[in-house]
Amino acid sequence: MKLLPRSRPRRRDYLRIPSARKRWIRAMNDSKPNTQSGSQKIQDRAHLLSARSRHKEYLVSGRLVTIRDPEAGPETTRSDAANAGSKSHMVAPKTLTVAEVARESPDGIDTQKVLSEMADIGPQARLLLVRSGEKLMRAEVFEDPRICMDIQRGAVVENLTEKPADVSGWRTHEFFIDTKGCLGDECGRCAIVCPENAIHLMGRGPGSFHEIDPLACKGCFICWVECVRTAADCILVDGKTFDPTMRSKHFGE
Amino acid sequence: MATVLSGNGAAAWGFRLSRVQCYPYYPITPSTACSQQISRWVNDGAMNTVTINAESEHSAASQIIAAGKDVRSGTATSSKGLLYMIEVLENAAGGSIPCGLFIGNRATGAPINIWADNSDAYAMRDSGLIQLFAADGQEALDNIIQGYRIAEDLGVRLPFAVNLRGFTGTHAYEGVEIPQEIDVDRYLPPFAPLNPLFAPEKPVTYGAMLSATFYRRHKRNQMAAMSNVAEVALKAGREFGEIFGRPYGLFEWVGDEKAELVVALMGESASPGDAVTRHLQGKRGIPGVALLKIRLFSPFPAREIAQALAKAGTKALVVFEEGLHHGAVFPPLAQRIATATHLHLGTDAPKVASVIGGLGGSEVRQDHFQQMFNLADNIAEGRPYRTEPYWLDIAEDPIFAESEKEAAPQLWKRWGEVWKKQARKEKYFDPLPKNTEEIRIYSRAGQGAITSAVGFTGAGIESGLQLLTVPAFGSERRGAIITTDTLVNDRGKRKIRSFNRAWDVVILYDDTILSSPEHNVLEGLKEGGVLLVNTSRLRVTKIREILSASESRLRVFTVPASEIAQGLGLSHLNMAMLGALHRVYEKVPFEKAFGYYEKHVPRPRESSLEAIQQGHAQTTDREAVRAKKERRLVVSGDFLDWRPEDHSYDLWPTALEEIQLG
Numbered sequence: 043m044k045l046l047p048r049s050r051p052r053r054r055d056y057l058r059i060p061s062a063r064k065r066w067i068r069a070m071n072d073s074k075p076n077t078q079s080g081s082q083k084i085q086d087r088a089h090l091l092s093a094r095s096r097h098k099e100y101l102v103s104g105r106l107v108t109i110r111d112p113e114a115g116p117e118t119t120r121s122d123a124a125n126a127g128s129k130s131h132m133v134a135p136k137t138l139t140v141a142e143v144a145r146e147s148p149d150g151i152d153t154q155k156v157l158s159e160m161a162d163i164g165p166q167a168r169l170l171l172v173r174s175g176e177k178l179m180r181a182e183v184f185e186d187p188r189i190c191m192d193i194q195r196g197a198v199v200e201n202l203t204e205k206p207a208d209v210s211g212w213r214t215h216e217f218f219i220d221t222k223g224c225l226g227d228e229c230g231r232c233a234i235v236c237p238e239n240a241i242h243l244m245g246r247g248p249g250s251f252h253e254i255d256p257l258a259c260k261g262c263f264i265c266w267v268e269c270v271r272t273a274a275d276c277i278l279v280d281g282k283t284f285d286p287t288m289r290s291k292h293f294g295e
Numbered sequence: 296m297a298t299v300l301s302g303n304g305a306a307a308w309g310f311r312l313s314r315v316q317c318y319p320y321y322p323i324t325p326s327t328a329c330s331q332q333i334s335r336w337v338n339d340g341a342m343n344t345v346t347i348n349a350e351s352e353h354s355a356a357s358q359i360i361a362a363g364k365d366v367r368s369g370t371a372t373s374s375k376g377l378l379y380m381i382e383v384l385e386n387a388a389g390g391s392i393p394c395g396l397f398i399g400n401r402a403t404g405a406p407i408n409i410w411a412d413n414s415d416a417y418a419m420r421d422s423g424l425i426q427l428f429a430a431d432g433q434e435a436l437d438n439i440i441q442g443y444r445i446a447e448d449l450g451v452r453l454p455f456a457v458n459l460r461g462f463t464g465t466h467a468y469e470g471v472e473i474p475q476e477i478d479v480d481r482y483l484p485p486f487a488p489l490n491p492l493f494a495p496e497k498p499v500t501y502g503a504m505l506s507a508t509f510y511r512r513h514k515r516n517q518m519a520a521m522s523n524v525a526e527v528a529l530k531a532g533r534e535f536g537e538i539f540g541r542p543y544g545l546f547e548w549v550g551d552e553k554a555e556l557v558v559a560l561m562g563e564s565a566s567p568g569d570a571v572t573r574h575l576q577g578k579r580g581i582p583g584v585a586l587l588k589i590r591l592f593s594p595f596p597a598r599e600i601a602q603a604l605a606k607a608g609t610k611a612l613v614v615f616e617e618g619l620h621h622g623a624v625f626p627p628l629a630q631r632i633a634t635a636t637h638l639h640l641g642t643d644a645p646k647v648a649s650v651i652g653g654l655g656g657s658e659v660r661q662d663h664f665q666q667m668f669n670l671a672d673n674i675a676e677g678r679p680y681r682t683e684p685y686w687l688d689i690a691e692d693p694i695f696a697e698s699e700k701e702a703a704p705q706l707w708k709r710w711g712e713v714w715k716k717q718a719r720k721e722k723y724f725d726p727l728p729k730n731t732e733e734i735r736i737y738s739r740a741g742q743g744a745i746t747s748a749v750g751f752t753g754a755g756i757e758s759g760l761q762l763l764t765v766p767a768f769g770s771e772r773r774g775a776i777i778t779t780d781t782l783v784n785d786r787g788k789r790k791i792r793s794f795n796r797a798w799d800v801v802i803l804y805d806d807t808i809l810s811s812p813e814h815n816v817l818e819g820l821k822e823g824g825v826l827l828v829n830t831s832r833l834r835v836t837k838i839r840e841i842l843s844a845s846e847s848r849l850r851v852f853t854v855p856a857s858e859i860a861q862g863l864g865l866s867h868l869n870m871a872m873l874g875a876l877h878r879v880y881e882k883v884p885f886e887k888a889f890g891y892y893e894k895h896v897p898r899p900r901e902s903s904l905e906a907i908q909q910g911h912a913q914t915t916d917r918e919a920v921r922a923k924k925e926r927r928l929v930v931s932g933d934f935l936d937w938r939p940e941d942h943s944y945d946l947w948p949t950a951l952e953e954i955q956l957g
């Protein structure tokens with residue numbers, strides 16, 4: 043068997059990813075539930091990811107990446123069939139209080155009826171609204187079982203509403219975002235995943251970038267793992283870019 | 296129409312009908328077949344589910360938790376597998392993730408033991424899961440569907456586990472009603488994640504570190520959700536009854552409304568208790584009796600149970616338990632009941648005694664319940680009783696002992712006075728009426744006895760009877776002698792799951808079993824019962840001679856099943872034996888059963904059907920059989936690859952096939 047020399051991906055390949063990402067992000071934004079037929083647009087925008095594998099190609103549609111043999115026809119594989127109908131990205135259900143229901147009077151429900159149902163339960167009454175696109179899948183009034191209302195069910199932290207606190211003492215490494223590499227408001231993935239809400243967008247449009255608040259950063263590495271620019275380009279740990287030793291130390295890879 | 300399913304098969308249906316979307320698993324006896332069935336369905340395209348072959352139970356549990364943030368997830372495990380999961384299961388409860396577990400309950404050792412008891416379920420009881428106990432396959436199926444309904448309730452959102460006793464539950468084949476998909480969809484709404492991981496507009500973090508203040512506040516919330524379970528479960532059980540005709544409560548009360556004497560327990564061991572309770576009810580000199588079958592173990596419905604006992608005027612409560620609580624006063628169930636009754640009833644609480652049994656696969660028999668009701672009677676009369684658990688079937692530590700000689704000396708020193716004041720009352724030990732007919736097969740592992748018994752069970756169910764087949768599994772491997780027991784109940788609707796161990800028919804798949812020193816094939820065979828032997832070389836008289844049994848003791852039949860199988864090129868003689876069984880036992884009519892076999896017989900179908908016919912035709916109780924030299928089937932690769940669990944699934948059609956066949 044002849045072994046072919048494995049060529050290292052050229053720098054240009056890396057550079058191509060962001061443009062793919064930009065499309066991904068745009069598609070994602072377009073598919074927000076308040077725009078019409080968002081998921082349709084995602085499908086229209088399905089495109090091939092610049093692939094480094096000679097054996098497989100990656101079809102990107104919305105947040106879904108389908109791996110297939112090169113130049114495979116349009117026939118769907120079983121995993122496509124399994125995902126059919128759920129191609130738009132997930133929308134978190136809403137849980138509303140009485141005041142919020144009264145203020146928002148959400149589409150698709152009989153607000154008066156729901157409000158009186160909630161009044162019967164009292165201040166702990168909540169309305170759960172599950173939507174898929176525009177369609178209301180489930181509306182249910184229930185009593186929130188929590189006693190301590192400052193803690194979410196399951197001690198879940200909502201990343202974007204977390205109040206930044208000084209947890210800098212927890213950190214053993216320093217995290218910085220290289221402002222030249224960062225995609226700015228085109229991306230924002232790190233800001234979404236940061237559980238301490240420590241990452242903030244600076245500026246708008248071209249030239250914008252993200253910045254880590256050194257007080258609020260606890261050094262958890264999540265942004266470093268999740269950065270769309272494969273961590274190599276963009277988020278620096280102790281001033282260094284991608285470091286296999288550190289990676290294996292932290293993630294056992 | 297009920298379908299014949301094992302407990303594991305029924306649990307698999309529970310997951311399938313609940314439309315579980317992610318099912319990671321790591322197989323372990325005795326719950327393997329549940330995962331096996333699901334991965335088969337997924338492979339066949341019958342289930343739209345992601346299965347993951349996890350590298351350990353720890354990973355499988357982590358995966359249901361991760362998946363459970365966005366979709367409905369579940370898995371099955373047992374014993375050490377569950378213990379390995381416990382480390383992460385608390386994250387499911389703390390993270391408010393309503394994933395589901397099916398547990399085929401099994402001992403946890405040491406020493407290593409693959410058989411049933413509640414050690415695994417008890418080990419997980421502080422992990423924050425809702426724990427339900429099922430008494431048979433049907434309940435396992437129903438409880439899994441209800442489990443998701445309860446766990447996903449917006450006032451609860453906690454993980455759940457459905458427990459079924461290993462082997463006598465998980466490997467028992469019986470008729471199970473499989474609910475219609477549309478009805479289940481009506482009952483169980485699609486999964487709605489409250490905080491999905493993959494919703495980019497509202498990104499969340501699970502399992503963040505919280506300091507003491509927030510930690511305790513979170514735990515307060517978690518407990519508050521847990522305390523909603525009883526109410527939600529009651530409603531879910533009632534609505535389940537409205538749709539499927541099988542209502543469920545938090546516990547089941549079998550027996551008299553006014554019951555001075557109550558035996559409480561959980562799970563499958565209720566079957567013999569059920570028979571004994573009904574037998575004792577209304578007997579002269581015996582006060583009201585009842586069996587309290589607890590379904591919801593965690594959170595323990597303390598108030599409801601205390602109220603039920605108060606209403607029934609219970610004076611003595613014996614709690615039967617298949618597990619230990621090392622170092623505690625009472626084992627877990629007895630402890631919970633004692634606390635509940637004392638908190639809620641104060642000085643009016645019934646007296647509570649604890650009995651331990653069924654450990655590591657120990658049989659739970661009818662006479663055990665007779666002893667327990669007798670014990671309860673003594674306690675109700677005010678006789679002294681032990682303040683530590685009693686044990687079943689420990690010769691040196693009996694429940695009733697009259698003299699020092701019957702007990703271990705150190706125990707007599709401690710409990711002698713109590714023993715002397717306890718009384719064994721014969722009225723509790725009247726033999727139970729034999730309401731069932733029972734068939735026992737002695738075969739060598741690998742001969743396919745289970746397959747034929749499962750087929751027979753299916754045919755019997757189709758002809759309107761209630762049947763139950765319980766194979767004995769063990770460390771025996773190919774060639775060892777194993778037993779497979781089938782119970783036939785032709786009287787009315789009430790399900791009977793308890794064997795009297797009085798056999799109407801005993802079948803030997805191999806005539807060498809006659810001379811096995813370890814097995815007395817006449818043991819338990821009814822007077823005038825039938826012995827059916829596969830043999831080409833022994834005549835009926837010879838068999839009588841070997842057993843030194845008279846004409847009136849038993850009727851002997853022979854069938855040359857190996858010869859028939861060989862003639863047809865089959866590697867298993869079980870089909871010929873199945874035909875022969877119909878000849879000697881006619882409660883399940885052969886004509887009707889044959890119609891069932893035509894649809895369901897193992898491959899190669901033509902030859903199997905022919906073997907059934909020939910087996911039926913060539914069975915005889917005559918002498919006229921030519922004595923031949925011994926015939927043995929060639930040991931095929933098939934035979935050597937045999938494993939009991941796959942076997943019964945491979946050869947009888949899966950329920951899926953049955954549906955496809957219409």
Ligand code: SF4
Nearest residue numbers: 236259260262263265
């Ligand atoms: S290391 Fe963790 S805490 Fe710090 S900015 Fe990145 S994600 Fe946020």
Ligand code: SF4
Nearest residue numbers: 224225229230232269
């Ligand atoms: S640092 Fe990385 S993930 Fe964050 S916005 Fe910039 S490119 Fe995106």
